[in-house]
Amino acid sequence: MLSDARTRSIIIQCALVAVAAAFAALLVSTTFANLRARGIPIGFDFLTMPSRIVISEAILTYKSRDPYYWAIATGLANTVFISAVVIVFSSALGLVVGITRLSSNPLAAGTCRVWVEVARNSPPIVLLIFLYSLWWKVLPPVGEALNPLPGVYASMRGFVVPAVSMDVATPGLLVIALALALAAAGWAAARRRWLPPLTAPAILAVGIAGLWLADAKFFVDWPTFTGSNFKGGKDLTPELSTILIGLIIYTTGFVAEIVRGGVLSVGRGQWDAGHSLGLPRGKILRLIIIPQMLRVIVPPLNSQYINVVKNSTLAIAVGYPDFLAVMNTIISKSSHSIEGVFIILGVYLALNLSLSSAANWYNRRIAIVER
Amino acid sequence: MKALSLPLPAEPMPGQIRFGALRRSAMLLFGTPLNAVLTLLFGVLLVATVPPMLRWLVIDAVLFDPSPRACRVAAGACWSFIYAKSGQLLFGIYPLDERWRPAIVCLLILALLAWSVRPASWAPRLAALWMAALVLIFWLMAGGFGLAEVPTSSWGGLPVTLILTVVAIGVAFPVGILLALARRSTMPAIRIGAVVLIESVRGLPLLSILFVASIMMPLFLPEALLPDKFVRALVALTIFAAAYLAEVIRGGLQAIPNGQYEAAAALGLPFWRTQYLVILPQAIQVAIPALANTIIVMIKNTSLVLVVGLFDLISSGKAALADPDWPSPAAETFLFIGAIFFALSFSFARFADFLERRGPTAH
Numbered sequence: 235m236l237s238d239a240r241t242r243s244i245i246i247q248c249a250l251v252a253v254a255a256a257f258a259a260l261l262v263s264t265t266f267a268n269l270r271a272r273g274i275p276i277g278f279d280f281l282t283m284p285s286r287i288v289i290s291e292a293i294l295t296y297k298s299r300d301p302y303y304w305a306i307a308t309g310l311a312n313t314v315f316i317s318a319v320v321i322v323f324s325s326a327l328g329l330v331v332g333i334t335r336l337s338s339n340p341l342a343a344g345t346c347r348v349w350v351e352v353a354r355n356s357p358p359i360v361l362l363i364f365l366y367s368l369w370w371k372v373l374p375p376v377g378e379a380l381n382p383l384p385g386v387y388a389s390m391r392g393f394v395v396p397a398v399s400m401d402v403a404t405p406g407l408l409v410i411a412l413a414l415a416l417a418a419a420g421w422a423a424a425r426r427r428w429l430p431p432l433t434a435p436a437i438l439a440v441g442i443a444g445l446w447l448a449d450a451k452f453f454v455d456w457p458t459f460t461g462s463n464f465k466g467g468k469d470l471t472p473e474l475s476t477i478l479i480g481l482i483i484y485t486t487g488f489v490a491e492i493v494r495g496g497v498l499s500v501g502r503g504q505w506d507a508g509h510s511l512g513l514p515r516g517k518i519l520r521l522i523i524i525p526q527m528l529r530v531i532v533p534p535l536n537s538q539y540i541n542v543v544k545n546s547t548l549a550i551a552v553g554y555p556d557f558l559a560v561m562n563t564i565i566s567k568s569s570h571s572i573e574g575v576f577i578i579l580g581v582y583l584a585l586n587l588s589l590s591s592a593a594n595w596y597n598r599r600i601a602i603v604e605r
Numbered sequence: 606m607k608a609l610s611l612p613l614p615a616e617p618m619p620g621q622i623r624f625g626a627l628r629r630s631a632m633l634l635f636g637t638p639l640n641a642v643l644t645l646l647f648g649v650l651l652v653a654t655v656p657p658m659l660r661w662l663v664i665d666a667v668l669f670d671p672s673p674r675a676c677r678v679a680a681g682a683c684w685s686f687i688y689a690k691s692g693q694l695l696f697g698i699y700p701l702d703e704r705w706r707p708a709i710v711c712l713l714i715l716a717l718l719a720w721s722v723r724p725a726s727w728a729p730r731l732a733a734l735w736m737a738a739l740v741l742i743f744w745l746m747a748g749g750f751g752l753a754e755v756p757t758s759s760w761g762g763l764p765v766t767l768i769l770t771v772v773a774i775g776v777a778f779p780v781g782i783l784l785a786l787a788r789r790s791t792m793p794a795i796r797i798g799a800v801v802l803i804e805s806v807r808g809l810p811l812l813s814i815l816f817v818a819s820i821m822m823p824l825f826l827p828e829a830l831l832p833d834k835f836v837r838a839l840v841a842l843t844i845f846a847a848a849y850l851a852e853v854i855r856g857g858l859q860a861i862p863n864g865q866y867e868a869a870a871a872l873g874l875p876f877w878r879t880q881y882l883v884i885l886p887q888a889i890q891v892a893i894p895a896l897a898n899t900i901i902v903m904i905k906n907t908s909l910v911l912v913v914g915l916f917d918l919i920s921s922g923k924a925a926l927a928d929p930d931w932p933s934p935a936a937e938t939f940l941f942i943g944a945i946f947f948a949l950s951f952s953f954a955r956f957a958d959f960l961e962r963r964g965p966t967a968h
Contacts, residue, residue, distance in 0.1 A: 243791070243792050246792065246795075247792050247793070247794035247795060248794075250794055250795060250798070251794050254798065261825050264824075264825060264826060264827055265824045265825055268823070268824050268825075268827075269824065334643070337640075337643060338633055338636075338640065339633060339634060339640045339643045339644060339647075340630075340633055340634070341634065341643070341644055341647045341648060341651070342643040342644070342646075342647045345647050345650070345651065351951065352947070354901075354950075354954070355901070355905075355946070355947045355950040355951045355954060356905070356943045356946055356947050356950075357905035357906070357908035357909075357943075357946050358905070359908050359909055359911075359919065360908055360919065360939060360942055360943045360946060361943065363919065363939050364936060364939035364940060364943055367935035367936045367938075367939055368936050371936055540808075543810075544809070544810035544811070544812075545810070546810075547810040547812040547813065548812070548909075550812065550912060551912070558810070558812060558813055558816065562816060565820060571820050571821070571824065572821075572824070574820075575817050575820060575821055578813050578816070578817065579805070579809065579813070579817070582808060582809050582810060582813060583805060583808045583809065586808040586809075587808060
């Protein structure tokens with residue numbers, strides 16, 4: 235009987251693999267036939283040719299005579315930049331909103347609840363297009379720019395913020411210092427679950443000493459208004475600002491719900507038990523509550539961060555050139571669609587898999603150690 | 606103990622209740638220093654934002670004045686544009702004389718959805734009802750058999766959103782179940798195939814899948830078999846939904862204790878009947894809240910088909926805004942579209958809450 239079931243399972247699997255292979259072969263042969271019929275060449279050598287495409291704004295420096303691979307890198311840098319900014323800000327905001335939703339104050343809890351419901355129930359693309367349409371309605375022309383914080387201006391042409399730049403005389407020393415600081419952090423993390431109290435200042439001191447030895451100078455470039463435009467500072471165009479603000483509003487709603495769930499998942503009894511052991515509040519929070527909360531919130535937070543990377547593709551809705559938009563332009567310009575599709579799939583899979591493996595590593599570290 | 610035995614007034618004075626409620630809310634708002642700070646902070650925030658918003662939304666807004674000129678002079682929102690353009694916003698470029706057809710389709714889908722979310726109507730005949738409804742919907746939308754024919758390229762607006770949502774989820778559900786079972790299979794070839802498919806779809810943004818579907822399908826398939834844009838988007842949405850539903854159903858399957866499999870084996874049930882009669886009904890019951898969340902995500906995701914050139918709600922909004930007679934009230938239009946999506950997914954979310962509170966039914 236056992237051999238019967240095993241043969242059957244082998245036959246089923248062989249049949250499945252054969253069908254899949256036949257299907258793939260059919261697709262590949264049709265694709266090649268279609269490509270030949272249209273006279274489209276295949277190969278990745280187009281990557282080093284000058285692209286001549288226009289990327290309207292970029293974190294890296296890009297000129298249209300740069301090769302295709304640099305255009306791809308520019309788009310990727312934009313995507314990574316958007317994702318990183320959104321993840322950092324929405325994590326911090328989500329923590330505040332999630333905890334405020336649990337407040338007994340109806341005004342505070344209600345406002346945060348409205349935020350969460352709007353974020354969770356409206357499509358992000360509609361949110362982005364709506365915010366983008368508000369831009370010229372709400373903000374004043376550049377001559378009467380709002381100045382909410384010193385050095386920060388908001389007008390129809392976007393935000394202008396102070397730019398920080400660093401001038402390093404001997405970069406090698408800085409790299410060594412950073413490596414030392416990282417190694418110390420890794421060593422401390424490997425030795426103990428919670429860092430000993432002196433590690434953080436020590437790492438900071440190594441970093442600062444490195445900066446000082448490397449003779450680093452920081453420059454803050456404050457924007458100034460000169461007649462018709464701003465000089466200096468960093469420009470955030472309406473497109474970039476919209477995608478950042480929109481995705482931060484959207485993601486914050488989800489992070490807030492995750493944080494709220496995490497706080498609620500730790501029972502009151504844990505606080506009582508901590509008090510009865512005579513632990514002070516700070517220690518209960520640090521040693522009992524937060525470790526248990528992290529265990530609950532890290533896995534869903536991880537999938538939320540991956541969603542941020544995926545949602546950054548919505549930049550296309552407001553015309554910001556993220557990775558997918560750049561790839562789309564490249565594909566229509568160069569007609570290397572197969573190669574373009576492979577690059578798109580490869581890059582997003584690599585980004586998301588590395589994010590989730592980092593989170594899984596962290597998750598394993600904080601998971602319950604069971605006997 | 607003397608204080609406790611003091612006679613209490615039989616009925617509180619009317620003013621006392623008022624005072625009590627007032628006191629309670631005062632305690633909630635200013636009871637502790639933190640609450641007082643929060644009240645001040647959010648009070649300032651709300652006072653600064655809510656009155657201008659209300660002024661724009663209602664007080665200064667043009668509500669029903671049908672002439673575009675009123676909108677040009679008004680300081681507030683231009684709702685009369687939405688009112689005047691509602692047909693175009695909801696049904697896109699569908700032929701003017703035939704708009705009653707998509708209207709019936711929308712009502713039909715919404716009524717069926719409302720009917721289907723009642724736990725009492727969950728039975729195999731619900732699936733049959735949906736199949737019949739889908740045939741009717743495609744007949745109404747596409748025409749033929751006595752109705753004027755309308756190609757899918759002229760479909761637009763809300764019916765596209767609803768049809769994409771319903772059909773993608775409807776087709777993806779059985780596919781998702783098969784994928785979930787395949788991922789838990791003991792046969793390595795099947796398991797690895799399912800894992801690769803599910804994880805690569807889940808690792809990709811939906812937009813890139815839509816792009817790939819619209820770029821690659823003309824290359825993959827012989828020209829004669831090439832589906833139109835609507836079907837291409839539908840295929841991409843279905844694959845996407847199937848991968849996510851598979852993971853949700855797998856979660857449900859993992860919650861079923863081994864005893865259920867052993868009991869089914871003891872009864873001599875073969876694999877498929879074990880799944881159909883014993884395992885899946887329980888697994889899906891467990892997974893219902895997560896399934897409802899996935900369905901909300903799919904409702905929201907259908908809004909992305911505009912980037913591959915389908916005429917959904919957002920595109921019909923953009924087309925309506927292009928009318929030069931009107932002052933192009935973009936914010937109002939997208940607020941309206943957002944409100945439609947909000948209404949759809951918020952009601953579904955409340956339904957998911959209801960199911961979660963109700964808990965799994967006893968068998």
